[in-house]
Amino acid sequence: MQAKAVGLTQGLPVSDPNSLQDVTINVNQPRGRDILVAVLATAVNPIDTKQRQGQSPVTTIMTDDVVYYAGAVDRPGSDAQYQLVDERLVACAPKTWSPAQSAGLPLTTLTAWEALFEKLPFTAAADANLGQSVLIINGAGGVGSMAIQLAKWAGLQVITTTGKPETTEWVKRLGADIVLDYHQDLGSQLAAAGLQAVDHAILLHSTDQYLPLVRPLGTIVAVVTNQHPLPMALLKPKSLNFAWEFMFTKANYQLPSMATQGSILAQVAQLADAGVIVPTTKRTLAGINAANLRTAHTIVETGQMLGKIVLTAPFDA
Known part of the structure:
Protein backbone atom coordinates (compact mmCIF):
# COMPACT_ATOMS: atom_id res chain seq x y z
CA MET A 1 0.00 0.00 0.00
CA GLN A 2 1.03 3.65 -0.31
CA ALA A 3 1.48 6.14 2.51
CA LYS A 4 2.38 9.78 2.98
CA ALA A 5 5.85 10.48 4.44
CA VAL A 6 8.57 13.10 4.76
CA GLY A 7 11.82 12.19 3.04
CA LEU A 8 15.04 13.49 1.54
CA THR A 9 17.35 12.70 -1.35
CA GLN A 10 20.58 14.27 -0.10
CA GLY A 11 22.06 16.04 2.89
CA LEU A 12 21.22 19.76 2.69
CA PRO A 13 20.99 22.69 5.16
CA VAL A 14 17.55 22.70 6.77
CA SER A 15 17.00 26.20 5.31
CA ASP A 16 16.90 24.62 1.83
CA PRO A 17 13.29 23.73 0.89
CA ASN A 18 14.58 20.50 -0.64
CA SER A 19 16.24 19.34 2.58
CA LEU A 20 12.96 17.66 3.64
CA GLN A 21 10.10 16.99 1.27
CA ASP A 22 6.57 15.58 1.43
CA VAL A 23 6.51 12.35 -0.54
CA THR A 24 4.44 9.24 -1.13
CA ILE A 25 6.06 5.90 -0.42
CA ASN A 26 5.24 2.22 -0.88
CA VAL A 27 4.85 0.33 2.41
CA ASN A 28 5.71 -3.36 2.34
CA GLN A 29 3.55 -5.93 4.08
CA PRO A 30 4.88 -7.02 7.48
CA ARG A 31 6.95 -10.21 7.49
CA GLY A 32 8.21 -12.46 10.25
CA ARG A 33 7.97 -10.60 13.57
CA ASP A 34 7.26 -7.19 12.00
CA ILE A 35 4.18 -5.22 13.07
CA LEU A 36 2.55 -2.50 11.00
CA VAL A 37 2.07 0.69 13.02
CA ALA A 38 -0.10 3.72 12.26
CA VAL A 39 2.07 6.60 13.47
CA LEU A 40 0.27 9.14 15.67
CA ALA A 41 3.32 11.10 16.83
CA THR A 42 7.08 11.08 16.27
CA ALA A 43 9.93 12.72 18.21
CA VAL A 44 12.72 14.73 16.60
CA ASN A 45 16.14 14.02 18.09
CA PRO A 46 19.68 15.33 17.49
CA ILE A 47 20.50 12.09 15.67
CA ASP A 48 17.72 12.90 13.19
CA THR A 49 19.43 16.13 12.17
CA LYS A 50 22.78 14.36 11.84
CA GLN A 51 21.18 11.68 9.69
CA ARG A 52 19.74 14.37 7.43
CA GLN A 53 22.98 16.33 7.18
CA GLY A 54 25.08 13.27 6.42
CA GLN A 55 22.82 11.71 3.83
CA SER A 56 24.70 10.96 0.60
CA PRO A 57 22.97 12.15 -2.58
CA VAL A 58 20.71 9.59 -4.20
CA THR A 59 22.29 8.33 -7.39
CA THR A 60 21.71 10.24 -10.60
CA ILE A 61 22.47 7.14 -12.67
CA MET A 62 19.64 6.47 -15.09
CA THR A 63 18.75 3.66 -17.46
CA ASP A 64 21.04 3.61 -20.53
CA ASP A 65 23.75 5.74 -18.86
CA VAL A 66 27.30 4.52 -19.58
CA VAL A 67 28.95 4.07 -16.20
CA TYR A 68 32.29 2.97 -14.79
CA TYR A 69 33.35 1.61 -11.42
CA ALA A 70 35.78 -0.70 -9.64
CA GLY A 71 33.11 -2.61 -7.71
CA ALA A 72 33.77 -4.80 -4.68
CA VAL A 73 35.77 -7.99 -4.24
CA ASP A 74 33.06 -9.75 -2.21
CA ARG A 75 30.57 -9.72 -5.11
CA PRO A 76 30.71 -11.28 -8.61
CA GLY A 77 32.97 -9.30 -10.94
CA SER A 78 32.91 -7.78 -14.40
CA ASP A 79 33.85 -10.82 -16.48
CA ALA A 80 30.16 -11.36 -17.21
CA GLN A 81 27.43 -9.85 -19.36
CA TYR A 82 25.64 -8.31 -16.39
CA GLN A 83 26.75 -7.33 -12.93
CA LEU A 84 25.10 -5.93 -9.81
CA VAL A 85 27.03 -3.00 -8.33
CA ASP A 86 26.36 -0.77 -5.34
CA GLU A 87 25.36 2.61 -6.79
CA ARG A 88 27.62 4.41 -4.30
CA LEU A 89 30.64 3.04 -6.16
CA VAL A 90 29.45 4.12 -9.62
CA ALA A 91 29.70 7.27 -11.74
CA CYS A 92 28.91 8.22 -15.32
CA ALA A 93 31.91 7.43 -17.51
CA PRO A 94 33.78 10.13 -19.43
CA LYS A 95 31.58 11.18 -22.32
CA THR A 96 34.44 11.67 -24.76
CA TRP A 97 36.22 8.37 -24.08
CA SER A 98 35.53 4.90 -25.46
CA PRO A 99 34.39 2.10 -23.11
CA ALA A 100 37.86 0.53 -23.38
CA GLN A 101 39.49 3.79 -22.34
CA SER A 102 37.07 4.32 -19.47
CA ALA A 103 37.38 0.74 -18.22
CA GLY A 104 41.09 1.26 -17.64
CA LEU A 105 40.45 4.01 -15.09
CA PRO A 106 38.42 3.10 -12.00
CA LYS A 250 35.59 1.00 1.92
CA ALA A 251 33.35 -1.51 0.15
CA ASN A 252 34.64 -4.55 2.05
CA TYR A 253 33.67 -2.99 5.37
CA GLN A 254 30.63 -1.08 4.12
CA LEU A 255 32.13 2.15 5.46
CA PRO A 256 30.10 5.38 5.34
CA SER A 257 32.83 6.72 3.04
CA MET A 258 31.90 4.22 0.30
CA ALA A 259 30.08 6.98 -1.54
CA THR A 260 33.31 8.94 -1.93
CA GLN A 261 34.38 6.47 -4.61
CA GLY A 262 31.47 7.37 -6.86
CA SER A 263 32.18 11.05 -6.22
CA ILE A 264 35.87 10.62 -7.04
CA LEU A 265 35.07 8.88 -10.32
CA ALA A 266 32.61 11.65 -11.22
CA GLN A 267 35.35 14.27 -10.71
CA VAL A 268 37.85 12.23 -12.71
CA ALA A 269 35.35 11.86 -15.58
CA GLN A 270 35.16 15.66 -15.71
CA LEU A 271 38.97 15.88 -15.81
CA ALA A 272 39.00 13.32 -18.62
CA ASP A 273 36.40 15.16 -20.69
CA ALA A 274 38.31 18.42 -20.13
CA GLY A 275 41.51 16.84 -21.48
CA VAL A 276 43.34 17.21 -18.16
CA ILE A 277 44.09 13.49 -18.04
CA VAL A 278 44.64 11.03 -20.88
CA PRO A 279 43.65 7.35 -21.13
CA THR A 280 46.05 4.80 -19.71
CA THR A 281 44.65 1.82 -21.65
CA LYS A 282 47.59 0.65 -23.75
CA ARG A 283 46.27 -2.66 -25.09
CA THR A 284 42.77 -3.92 -25.89
CA LEU A 285 41.68 -7.52 -26.51
CA ALA A 286 38.39 -7.89 -28.43
CA GLY A 287 36.07 -10.41 -26.80
CA ILE A 288 35.51 -11.17 -23.13
CA ASN A 289 36.22 -14.90 -22.92
CA ALA A 290 38.42 -17.32 -21.03
CA ALA A 291 41.20 -17.39 -23.63
CA ASN A 292 41.56 -13.61 -23.76
CA LEU A 293 41.34 -13.38 -19.99
CA ARG A 294 44.15 -15.93 -19.63
CA THR A 295 46.24 -13.86 -22.04
CA ALA A 296 45.58 -10.69 -20.07
CA HIS A 297 46.38 -12.36 -16.74
CA THR A 298 49.64 -13.69 -18.17
CA ILE A 299 50.68 -10.19 -19.22
CA VAL A 300 49.73 -8.63 -15.89
CA GLU A 301 51.54 -11.33 -13.90
CA THR A 302 54.83 -10.39 -15.54
CA GLY A 303 54.83 -7.26 -13.40
CA GLN A 304 56.00 -5.28 -16.44
CA MET A 305 52.71 -3.61 -17.37
CA LEU A 306 52.74 -0.33 -19.24
CA GLY A 307 49.43 1.34 -18.49
CA LYS A 308 46.35 -0.92 -18.59
CA ILE A 309 45.10 -3.89 -20.60
CA VAL A 310 41.33 -4.11 -21.24
CA LEU A 311 38.96 -6.75 -22.66
CA THR A 312 35.94 -5.48 -24.59
CA ALA A 313 32.54 -7.01 -25.43
CA PRO A 314 31.06 -8.99 -27.11
CA PHE A 315 31.09 -11.95 -24.75
CA ASP A 316 32.18 -15.16 -26.40
CA ALA A 317 30.97 -18.59 -25.30
Whole structure:
Protein backbone atom coordinates (compact mmCIF):
# COMPACT_ATOMS: atom_id res chain seq x y z
CA MET A 1 0.00 0.00 0.00
CA GLN A 2 1.03 3.65 -0.31
CA ALA A 3 1.48 6.14 2.51
CA LYS A 4 2.38 9.78 2.98
CA ALA A 5 5.85 10.48 4.44
CA VAL A 6 8.57 13.10 4.76
CA GLY A 7 11.82 12.19 3.04
CA LEU A 8 15.04 13.49 1.54
CA THR A 9 17.35 12.70 -1.35
CA GLN A 10 20.58 14.27 -0.10
CA GLY A 11 22.06 16.04 2.89
CA LEU A 12 21.22 19.76 2.69
CA PRO A 13 20.99 22.69 5.16
CA VAL A 14 17.55 22.70 6.77
CA SER A 15 17.00 26.20 5.31
CA ASP A 16 16.90 24.62 1.83
CA PRO A 17 13.29 23.73 0.89
CA ASN A 18 14.58 20.50 -0.64
CA SER A 19 16.24 19.34 2.58
CA LEU A 20 12.96 17.66 3.64
CA GLN A 21 10.10 16.99 1.27
CA ASP A 22 6.57 15.58 1.43
CA VAL A 23 6.51 12.35 -0.54
CA THR A 24 4.44 9.24 -1.13
CA ILE A 25 6.06 5.90 -0.42
CA ASN A 26 5.24 2.22 -0.88
CA VAL A 27 4.85 0.33 2.41
CA ASN A 28 5.71 -3.36 2.34
CA GLN A 29 3.55 -5.93 4.08
CA PRO A 30 4.88 -7.02 7.48
CA ARG A 31 6.95 -10.21 7.49
CA GLY A 32 8.21 -12.46 10.25
CA ARG A 33 7.97 -10.60 13.57
CA ASP A 34 7.26 -7.19 12.00
CA ILE A 35 4.18 -5.22 13.07
CA LEU A 36 2.55 -2.50 11.00
CA VAL A 37 2.07 0.69 13.02
CA ALA A 38 -0.10 3.72 12.26
CA VAL A 39 2.07 6.60 13.47
CA LEU A 40 0.27 9.14 15.67
CA ALA A 41 3.32 11.10 16.83
CA THR A 42 7.08 11.08 16.27
CA ALA A 43 9.93 12.72 18.21
CA VAL A 44 12.72 14.73 16.60
CA ASN A 45 16.14 14.02 18.09
CA PRO A 46 19.68 15.33 17.49
CA ILE A 47 20.50 12.09 15.67
CA ASP A 48 17.72 12.90 13.19
CA THR A 49 19.43 16.13 12.17
CA LYS A 50 22.78 14.36 11.84
CA GLN A 51 21.18 11.68 9.69
CA ARG A 52 19.74 14.37 7.43
CA GLN A 53 22.98 16.33 7.18
CA GLY A 54 25.08 13.27 6.42
CA GLN A 55 22.82 11.71 3.83
CA SER A 56 24.70 10.96 0.60
CA PRO A 57 22.97 12.15 -2.58
CA VAL A 58 20.71 9.59 -4.20
CA THR A 59 22.29 8.33 -7.39
CA THR A 60 21.71 10.24 -10.60
CA ILE A 61 22.47 7.14 -12.67
CA MET A 62 19.64 6.47 -15.09
CA THR A 63 18.75 3.66 -17.46
CA ASP A 64 21.04 3.61 -20.53
CA ASP A 65 23.75 5.74 -18.86
CA VAL A 66 27.30 4.52 -19.58
CA VAL A 67 28.95 4.07 -16.20
CA TYR A 68 32.29 2.97 -14.79
CA TYR A 69 33.35 1.61 -11.42
CA ALA A 70 35.78 -0.70 -9.64
CA GLY A 71 33.11 -2.61 -7.71
CA ALA A 72 33.77 -4.80 -4.68
CA VAL A 73 35.77 -7.99 -4.24
CA ASP A 74 33.06 -9.75 -2.21
CA ARG A 75 30.57 -9.72 -5.11
CA PRO A 76 30.71 -11.28 -8.61
CA GLY A 77 32.97 -9.30 -10.94
CA SER A 78 32.91 -7.78 -14.40
CA ASP A 79 33.85 -10.82 -16.48
CA ALA A 80 30.16 -11.36 -17.21
CA GLN A 81 27.43 -9.85 -19.36
CA TYR A 82 25.64 -8.31 -16.39
CA GLN A 83 26.75 -7.33 -12.93
CA LEU A 84 25.10 -5.93 -9.81
CA VAL A 85 27.03 -3.00 -8.33
CA ASP A 86 26.36 -0.77 -5.34
CA GLU A 87 25.36 2.61 -6.79
CA ARG A 88 27.62 4.41 -4.30
CA LEU A 89 30.64 3.04 -6.16
CA VAL A 90 29.45 4.12 -9.62
CA ALA A 91 29.70 7.27 -11.74
CA CYS A 92 28.91 8.22 -15.32
CA ALA A 93 31.91 7.43 -17.51
CA PRO A 94 33.78 10.13 -19.43
CA LYS A 95 31.58 11.18 -22.32
CA THR A 96 34.44 11.67 -24.76
CA TRP A 97 36.22 8.37 -24.08
CA SER A 98 35.53 4.90 -25.46
CA PRO A 99 34.39 2.10 -23.11
CA ALA A 100 37.86 0.53 -23.38
CA GLN A 101 39.49 3.79 -22.34
CA SER A 102 37.07 4.32 -19.47
CA ALA A 103 37.38 0.74 -18.22
CA GLY A 104 41.09 1.26 -17.64
CA LEU A 105 40.45 4.01 -15.09
CA PRO A 106 38.42 3.10 -12.00
CA LEU A 107 40.57 0.77 -9.88
CA THR A 108 43.84 2.53 -10.64
CA THR A 109 42.31 5.98 -10.35
CA LEU A 110 40.69 5.31 -6.99
CA THR A 111 43.93 3.84 -5.66
CA ALA A 112 45.95 6.83 -6.87
CA TRP A 113 43.39 9.39 -5.67
CA GLU A 114 43.02 7.87 -2.21
CA ALA A 115 46.81 7.58 -1.84
CA LEU A 116 47.42 11.19 -2.89
CA PHE A 117 44.46 12.97 -1.33
CA GLU A 118 43.34 10.79 1.58
CA LYS A 119 46.50 9.11 2.85
CA LEU A 120 48.93 11.90 1.91
CA PRO A 121 48.30 15.50 3.02
CA PHE A 122 47.68 16.87 -0.47
CA THR A 123 44.66 18.88 -1.60
CA ALA A 124 42.56 17.53 -4.48
CA ALA A 125 42.34 20.70 -6.57
CA ALA A 126 44.13 22.17 -9.56
CA ASP A 127 47.58 23.58 -8.63
CA ALA A 128 46.72 23.42 -4.92
CA ASN A 129 50.05 21.86 -3.86
CA LEU A 130 52.68 23.96 -5.61
CA GLY A 131 56.13 23.69 -4.06
CA GLN A 132 55.60 20.14 -2.75
CA SER A 133 56.97 16.89 -4.15
CA VAL A 134 55.93 13.26 -4.34
CA LEU A 135 57.95 10.19 -5.27
CA ILE A 136 55.96 7.55 -7.18
CA ILE A 137 57.75 4.22 -7.35
CA ASN A 138 56.83 2.40 -10.61
CA GLY A 139 55.23 5.28 -12.49
CA ALA A 140 54.58 3.40 -15.75
CA GLY A 141 52.09 0.88 -14.36
CA GLY A 142 48.34 1.38 -14.16
CA VAL A 143 48.22 3.11 -10.78
CA GLY A 144 51.43 5.03 -11.41
CA SER A 145 50.16 6.31 -14.75
CA MET A 146 47.12 7.79 -13.03
CA ALA A 147 49.01 8.99 -9.95
CA ILE A 148 51.42 11.01 -12.11
CA GLN A 149 48.56 12.74 -13.94
CA LEU A 150 46.56 13.50 -10.81
CA ALA A 151 49.66 14.73 -8.98
CA LYS A 152 50.55 17.09 -11.83
CA TRP A 153 46.96 18.38 -11.96
CA ALA A 154 47.24 19.09 -8.24
CA GLY A 155 50.45 21.11 -8.72
CA LEU A 156 53.01 18.65 -7.35
CA GLN A 157 56.57 18.07 -8.48
CA VAL A 158 56.56 14.42 -9.55
CA ILE A 159 59.56 12.14 -9.23
CA THR A 160 59.12 8.59 -10.49
CA THR A 161 61.06 5.45 -11.39
CA THR A 162 61.31 3.41 -14.59
CA GLY A 163 63.70 0.82 -16.00
CA LYS A 164 63.37 0.96 -19.80
CA PRO A 165 63.42 3.64 -22.50
CA GLU A 166 59.78 3.04 -23.48
CA THR A 167 58.56 3.38 -19.89
CA THR A 168 60.67 6.49 -19.39
CA GLU A 169 59.13 8.06 -22.49
CA TRP A 170 55.63 7.14 -21.25
CA VAL A 171 55.95 8.72 -17.80
CA LYS A 172 57.47 11.87 -19.27
CA ARG A 173 54.47 12.14 -21.59
CA LEU A 174 52.24 11.91 -18.55
CA GLY A 175 54.08 14.81 -16.92
CA ALA A 176 56.77 13.35 -14.64
CA ASP A 177 59.35 16.01 -13.76
CA ILE A 178 62.24 13.73 -12.70
CA VAL A 179 62.65 10.12 -13.83
CA LEU A 180 65.01 7.83 -11.89
CA ASP A 181 66.41 4.52 -13.13
CA TYR A 182 65.47 1.91 -10.53
CA HIS A 183 68.45 -0.22 -11.61
CA GLN A 184 70.77 2.43 -10.14
CA ASP A 185 71.04 4.01 -6.69
CA LEU A 186 68.04 6.30 -6.31
CA GLY A 187 69.54 8.47 -3.57
CA SER A 188 72.49 9.57 -5.72
CA GLN A 189 70.21 10.17 -8.72
CA LEU A 190 67.92 12.25 -6.54
CA ALA A 191 70.86 14.32 -5.32
CA ALA A 192 72.08 14.80 -8.90
CA ALA A 193 68.63 16.23 -9.70
CA GLY A 194 69.01 18.74 -6.88
CA LEU A 195 66.91 17.00 -4.22
CA GLN A 196 68.15 15.54 -0.96
CA ALA A 197 64.77 13.93 -0.21
CA VAL A 198 61.14 14.01 -1.30
CA ASP A 199 58.22 15.28 0.76
CA HIS A 200 56.11 12.13 0.50
CA ALA A 201 56.12 8.83 -1.41
CA ILE A 202 53.75 6.28 -2.94
CA LEU A 203 55.24 2.81 -3.25
CA LEU A 204 53.71 0.79 -6.08
CA HIS A 205 56.53 -1.76 -6.20
CA SER A 206 59.14 -3.21 -3.84
CA THR A 207 57.73 -1.72 -0.66
CA ASP A 208 60.75 -3.04 1.24
CA GLN A 209 63.36 -0.87 -0.49
CA TYR A 210 62.45 2.81 -0.52
CA LEU A 211 61.80 4.00 3.01
CA PRO A 212 64.97 6.16 3.42
CA LEU A 213 64.20 8.57 0.55
CA VAL A 214 61.53 10.64 2.33
CA ARG A 215 62.21 13.81 4.32
CA PRO A 216 61.61 14.04 8.08
CA LEU A 217 57.91 14.17 9.04
CA GLY A 218 56.93 12.87 5.61
CA THR A 219 54.47 10.09 4.81
CA ILE A 220 54.93 6.86 2.87
CA VAL A 221 51.91 5.14 1.32
CA ALA A 222 52.36 1.53 0.24
CA VAL A 223 50.03 -0.24 -2.18
CA VAL A 224 51.82 -3.56 -2.74
CA THR A 225 52.46 -6.13 -0.02
CA ASN A 226 56.02 -6.29 1.28
CA GLN A 227 58.00 -9.47 0.58
CA HIS A 228 60.23 -9.18 3.64
CA PRO A 229 59.78 -7.66 7.11
CA LEU A 230 59.69 -3.90 6.73
CA PRO A 231 62.59 -2.03 8.33
CA MET A 232 60.21 0.10 10.37
CA ALA A 233 63.03 1.21 12.65
CA LEU A 234 64.13 3.48 9.78
CA LEU A 235 60.94 5.51 10.21
CA LYS A 236 61.51 6.53 13.81
CA PRO A 237 64.53 8.88 13.50
CA LYS A 238 62.67 10.95 10.87
CA SER A 239 59.24 10.61 12.52
CA LEU A 240 57.91 9.23 9.25
CA ASN A 241 54.31 8.13 8.85
CA PHE A 242 53.44 4.88 7.08
CA ALA A 243 50.04 3.97 5.61
CA TRP A 244 48.57 1.22 3.47
CA GLU A 245 46.22 1.97 0.58
CA PHE A 246 43.69 -0.66 -0.55
CA MET A 247 40.82 0.82 -2.50
CA PHE A 248 38.46 -2.09 -1.72
CA THR A 249 38.56 -1.40 2.03
CA LYS A 250 35.59 1.00 1.92
CA ALA A 251 33.35 -1.51 0.15
CA ASN A 252 34.64 -4.55 2.05
CA TYR A 253 33.67 -2.99 5.37
CA GLN A 254 30.63 -1.08 4.12
CA LEU A 255 32.13 2.15 5.46
CA PRO A 256 30.10 5.38 5.34
CA SER A 257 32.83 6.72 3.04
CA MET A 258 31.90 4.22 0.30
CA ALA A 259 30.08 6.98 -1.54
CA THR A 260 33.31 8.94 -1.93
CA GLN A 261 34.38 6.47 -4.61
CA GLY A 262 31.47 7.37 -6.86
CA SER A 263 32.18 11.05 -6.22
CA ILE A 264 35.87 10.62 -7.04
CA LEU A 265 35.07 8.88 -10.32
CA ALA A 266 32.61 11.65 -11.22
CA GLN A 267 35.35 14.27 -10.71
CA VAL A 268 37.85 12.23 -12.71
CA ALA A 269 35.35 11.86 -15.58
CA GLN A 270 35.16 15.66 -15.71
CA LEU A 271 38.97 15.88 -15.81
CA ALA A 272 39.00 13.32 -18.62
CA ASP A 273 36.40 15.16 -20.69
CA ALA A 274 38.31 18.42 -20.13
CA GLY A 275 41.51 16.84 -21.48
CA VAL A 276 43.34 17.21 -18.16
CA ILE A 277 44.09 13.49 -18.04
CA VAL A 278 44.64 11.03 -20.88
CA PRO A 279 43.65 7.35 -21.13
CA THR A 280 46.05 4.80 -19.71
CA THR A 281 44.65 1.82 -21.65
CA LYS A 282 47.59 0.65 -23.75
CA ARG A 283 46.27 -2.66 -25.09
CA THR A 284 42.77 -3.92 -25.89
CA LEU A 285 41.68 -7.52 -26.51
CA ALA A 286 38.39 -7.89 -28.43
CA GLY A 287 36.07 -10.41 -26.80
CA ILE A 288 35.51 -11.17 -23.13
CA ASN A 289 36.22 -14.90 -22.92
CA ALA A 290 38.42 -17.32 -21.03
CA ALA A 291 41.20 -17.39 -23.63
CA ASN A 292 41.56 -13.61 -23.76
CA LEU A 293 41.34 -13.38 -19.99
CA ARG A 294 44.15 -15.93 -19.63
CA THR A 295 46.24 -13.86 -22.04
CA ALA A 296 45.58 -10.69 -20.07
CA HIS A 297 46.38 -12.36 -16.74
CA THR A 298 49.64 -13.69 -18.17
CA ILE A 299 50.68 -10.19 -19.22
CA VAL A 300 49.73 -8.63 -15.89
CA GLU A 301 51.54 -11.33 -13.90
CA THR A 302 54.83 -10.39 -15.54
CA GLY A 303 54.83 -7.26 -13.40
CA GLN A 304 56.00 -5.28 -16.44
CA MET A 305 52.71 -3.61 -17.37
CA LEU A 306 52.74 -0.33 -19.24
CA GLY A 307 49.43 1.34 -18.49
CA LYS A 308 46.35 -0.92 -18.59
CA ILE A 309 45.10 -3.89 -20.60
CA VAL A 310 41.33 -4.11 -21.24
CA LEU A 311 38.96 -6.75 -22.66
CA THR A 312 35.94 -5.48 -24.59
CA ALA A 313 32.54 -7.01 -25.43
CA PRO A 314 31.06 -8.99 -27.11
CA PHE A 315 31.09 -11.95 -24.75
CA ASP A 316 32.18 -15.16 -26.40
CA ALA A 317 30.97 -18.59 -25.30
